[in-house]
Amino acid sequence: MTTPQIWLAPLHGITSYTFRNTLCRHFGGIDCFMAPFLPTQSAGKFRQRVWQDIAPANNTALPLVPQLMGNRPEQFVDTVRMLNEQFGYEHFNINIGCPSSPVVRHTRGCGLMPHPDIVEQIVAEVTGKTPFHISLKMRLGLHHADEGRELLPRLNDYPLDFLVIHPRLGDDLYEGIPDLDTFAEFCQLTQHKIVYSGDIFTVEDYNRLAERFPQVAAWMLGRGLLRNPFLAEEIKGQDTGDKRERFFAFYQDFIEKLLPIRGESGTLANLKELWHYFAIFTGLSEEKLQQLLRICDLREFVSVSS
Numbered sequence: 001m002t003t004p005q006i007w008l009a010p011l012h013g014i015t016s017y018t019f020r021n022t023l024c025r026h027f028g029g030i031d032c033f034m035a036p037f038l039p040t041q042s043a044g045k046f047r048q049r050v051w052q053d054i055a056p057a058n059n060t061a062l063p064l065v066p067q068l069m070g071n072r073p074e075q076f077v078d079t080v081r082m083l084n085e086q087f088g089y090e091h092f093n094i095n096i097g098c099p100s101s102p103v104v105r106h107t108r109g110c111g112l113m114p115h116p117d118i119v120e121q122i123v124a125e126v127t128g129k130t131p132f133h134i135s136l137k138m139r140l141g142l143h144h145a146d147e148g149r150e151l152l153p154r155l156n157d158y159p160l161d162f163l164v165i166h167p168r169l170g171d172d173l174y175e176g177i178p179d180l181d182t183f184a185e186f187c188q189l190t191q192h193k194i195v196y197s198g199d200i201f202t203v204e205d206y207n208r209l210a211e212r213f214p215q216v217a218a219w220m221l222g223r224g225l226l227r228n229p230f231l232a233e234e235i236k237g238q239d240t241g242d243k244r245e246r247f248f249a250f251y252q253d254f255i256e257k258l259l260p261i262r263g264e265s266g267t268l269a270n271l272k273e274l275w276h277y278f279a280i281f282t283g284l285s286e287e288k289l290q291q292l293l294r295i296c297d298l299r300e301f302v303s304v305s306s
């Protein structure tokens with residue numbers, strides 16, 4: 001059996017470069033990172049600070065695919081050109097899957113899925129006017145999978161690198177379970193390489209999916225890797241050693257690296273978000289988690305959670 005390709009899913013507000021780098025220093029099994037979305041910009045408005053998360057100096061650990069969110073074809077073209085000039089990136093992913101309501105309301109992210117003409121224009125412009133590798137990350141649709149059914153055949157005309165499909169509707173947010181029957185149908189509708197994303201929480205989840213969908217080229221792990229940072233190693237059959245010791249070494253290292261960048265309150269907020277997932281790995285009860293989340297002092301939080 002060949003070794004699966006495992007990519008870290010982009011998780012906005014969580015998988016920042018500090019998290020990605022620390023994760024990679026402590027855990028194996030991940031082949032590639034996709035960075036959380038950044039906004040497209042017009043030429044001449046390149047603000048370095050916005051791009052800190054994908055600056056090459058901050059991303060030496062693994063190959064990184066930057067992700068862009070926007071809705072104007074010319075801004076995508078300007079942005080990928082700027083990022084290539086400034087940073088040397090040649091691969092870019094376009095987000096048409098983010099379901100958050102402010103994003104959708106502005107016809108961005110998953111808000112683009114009911115507008116196949118706009119998506120096609122974006123893809124036509126970026127693939128036609130630049131030489132770069134372009135891919136899309138999508139859901140089945142915003143309100144209905146018919147949106148994806150309409151879009152996928154149109155995308156077959158363009159030289160996309162791959163499509164990442166998270167088999168839920170935007171309206172579902174992260175509720176319910178991925179619709180694998182529609183995902184199977186979508187695999188038939190596209191000629192592009194497919195990367196699967198959604199609810200791989202255990203090795204068994206991965207095995208079930210890999211058996212049913214042998215055509216999938218790579219597997220994205222998001223929340224599953226936060227719940228169990230050893231998941232990629234386990235899927236690849238690697239020896240994980242003493243998990244608790246390794247997890248807490250990672251945790252300490254992450255805090256040390258994050259503190260100078262985010263300050264005390266930013267670090268505390270970030271850790272609180274992560275503990276919703278870490279609680280599952282460490283077996284923290286709901287009651288203990290709630291007690292932990294009520295702590296307002298970073299030092300106390302770290303001491304109680306370590």
Ligand SMILES: Cc1cc2nc3c(=O)[nH]c(=O)nc-3n(C[C@H](O)[C@H](O)[C@H](O)COP(=O)(O)O)c2cc1C
Pocket residue numbers: 009010011012013014035036037067095097098137166174197198199200220221222223224
């Ligand atoms: C907090 C959070 C932030 C996310 N941010 C992004 C993002 O920036 N770009 C993107 O394409 N998907 C984003 N996603 C979706 C994930 O990349 C992934 O497709 C989804 O969580 C399903 O995979 P999982 O079950 O392995 O987490 C986000 C999901 C969550 C929960």
